[in-house]
Amino acid sequence: MIQIKRDRITRLVVLPLYPQFSISTTGSSIRVLQGIFREDAYLSKLPVSIIRSWYQREGYINSMVDLIQKELENFSRPDEVMIFFSAHGVPVSYVEDAGDPYKDQMEECIYLIMQNLKDRGIDNYHTLAYQSRVGPVQWLKPYTDEVLVELGKKGVKNLLAVPVSFVSEHIETLEEIDMEYKHLALESGIENWGRVPALNCTSSFISDLADAVIDALPSAMAMSNSRNISEEDEHDPMEYAIKVFFGSILAFVLALFPKKGTRIQESSPLKVKKEL
Numbered sequence: 001m002i003q004i005k006r007d008r009i010t011r012l013v014v015l016p017l018y019p020q021f022s023i024s025t026t027g028s029s030i031r032v033l034q035g036i037f038r039e040d041a042y043l044s045k046l047p048v049s050i051i052r053s054w055y056q057r058e059g060y061i062n063s064m065v066d067l068i069q070k071e072l073e074n075f076s077r078p079d080e081v082m083i084f085f086s087a088h089g090v091p092v093s094y095v096e097d098a099g100d101p102y103k104d105q106m107e108e109c110i111y112l113i114m115q116n117l118k119d120r121g122i123d124n125y126h127t128l129a130y131q132s133r134v135g136p137v138q139w140l141k142p143y144t145d146e147v148l149v150e151l152g153k154k155g156v157k158n159l160l161a162v163p164v165s166f167v168s169e170h171i172e173t174l175e176e177i178d179m180e181y182k183h184l185a186l187e188s189g190i191e192n193w194g195r196v197p198a199l200n201c202t203s204s205f206i207s208d209l210a211d212a213v214i215d216a217l218p219s220a221m222a223m224s225n226s227r228n229i230s231e232e233d234e235h236d237p238m239e240y241a242i243k244v245f246f247g248s249i250l251a252f253v254l255a256l257f258p259k260k261g262t263r264i265q266e267s268s269p270l271k272v273k274k275e276l
Contacts, residue, residue: 049217
């Protein structure tokens with residue numbers, strides 16, 4: 001922020017590196033940024049444009065398809081390969097209770113990728129699953145590990161893993177997918193495993209991000225001209241989702257270790273304790 005003021009930036013575009021929007025990723029980042037900007041006299045007047053999602057951009061889709069097509073060619077029979085999209089999961093409550101568009105955007109993204117592949121004459125079977133779940137709450141299904149086992153039981157022998165919500169290599173691709181899920185897949189009967197690399201600095205991808213920034217410039221407006229923080233807090237989906245998440249953990253603990261003379265009564269979205 002200091003550098004922005006020092007360089008006397010006159011317009012700013014914020015580009016979160018999450019293709020699909022979620023209140024747990026882009027949403028939380030935007031709220032932090034808004035809080036910082038609105039507390040600073042200079043930054044609060046700076047015209048800012050925020051790109052909330054960009055999964056549907058043609059350049060992004062084409063870049064993903066290029067990588068998938070290239071990796072398919074490494075198999076002896078490319079047309080028999082199951083294309084396995086693995087996306088980062090989010091708690092179900094974010095989607096069903098807080099209105100997170102992540103699941104819908106992810107499914108639309110997969111549709112656009114597969115349509116592009118079909119236009120190139122590639123019509124493989126595909127599936128989508130969600131990884132990286134933590135805690136006792138229910139996350140988006142199907143789960144990546146469970147689907148891999150199921151595919152092995154169904155006789156799938158060739159599988160190409162596609163980390164669809166990750167644009168760079170990190171622990172969830174290099175360890176979770178490349179090591180844990182690969183081991184599970186081979187153990188489950190899948191014989192030939194491949195993995196599409198993350199986009200990283202693929203030139204077509206970087207060019208499309210640059211175009212996205214240019215496209216967003218005309219919509220820049222000062223943070224001080226948008227709704228104030230107190231108005232947003234009143235119906236803040238991220239705050240609600242956090243309450244649901246930690247409330248579910250509390251409910252899980254209470255269910256395991258109920259106090260003597262009490263019982264757990266269901267109440268949505270949290271569980272409450274009712275004295276006998």
